[in-house]
Amino acid sequence: MEKIDLKIQFKFLYAASAKKVEVVDVPALNFIMIDGAIEPGSSPGISPLFQENIQALYGAAYTLKFKMKLRPETPVDYPVMASEGLWWVEDGQFDISKPGNWKYTLMIMQPDCVNVEDFQEALTQLRKKKPTPAIDRLRLERFHEGTSLQILHVGPYSTEHETIIRMEAFAGESGYTLHGKHHEIYLGNPLRADPAKLKTILRHPIR
Numbered sequence: 001m002e003k004i005d006l007k008i009q010f011k012f013l014y015a016a017s018a019k020k021v022e023v024v025d026v027p028a029l030n031f032i033m034i035d036g037a038i039e040p041g042s043s044p045g046i047s048p049l050f051q052e053n054i055q056a057l058y059g060a061a062y063t064l065k066f067k068m069k070l071r072p073e074t075p076v077d078y079p080v081m082a083s084e085g086l087w088w089v090e091d092g093q094f095d096i097s098k099p100g101n102w103k104y105t106l107m108i109m110q111p112d113c114v115n116v117e118d119f120q121e122a123l124t125q126l127r128k129k130k131p132t133p134a135i136d137r138l139r140l141e142r143f144h145e146g147t148s149l150q151i152l153h154v155g156p157y158s159t160e161h162e163t164i165i166r167m168e169a170f171a172g173e174s175g176y177t178l179h180g181k182h183h184e185i186y187l188g189n190p191l192r193a194d195p196a197k198l199k200t201i202l203r204h205p206i207r
Helices: 048-070 116-129 133-137 157-174
Strands: 022-037 083-088 103-110 139-154 182-186 199-205
Touching: 022 048, 022 133, 048 083, 048 103, 048 116, 048 133, 116 133, 139 157, 157 199
Parallel strands: none
Antiparallel strands: 022 103, 022 139, 083 103, 083 182, 139 199, 182 199
16 A cells, blocks of 8 residues: 655645744645635634534545545555645735634645545545535645745734734845735644644745
């Protein structure tokens, strides 16, 4: 059985430093994705749609992992990667302290050997085990972020703006312009971890 460890293969993308902002070149990668929006007056932690979407995302990721491991020909084993989120607003400027108008894409990276047929078969299995409308919103898509800044934020999500300011300052000093969507990679579980010790990689594309 082939074994793939995406955490090792893409260590430069998933082991960021908290001490300094780094420039990384993010290649085109394979992701399970699902889109949504935070309801006015709500936040990711209490949004019903967000919870439904994240559960469907992880359900698909684990169902697909075990399907790939147990397939009769060319089985492959790999760890489920951390969940990630792209965040933006359609009107105005993105503000980390005002989540009531955020749009998002939640995603989990997949090995390149996972194709659309594998993905659709996994969704069929998932519908039988845990049917939910969110399953129909899932998709498999390649995403090429390109040249980006990233840094590890340690602490609660509410203090991310302090780390974002560091990224913006670095961009200005280095002659870069931020563009595209705010990107978060969730290395910790907010339901279990001490908020002060939560680890989140913050990434943003640059020109």
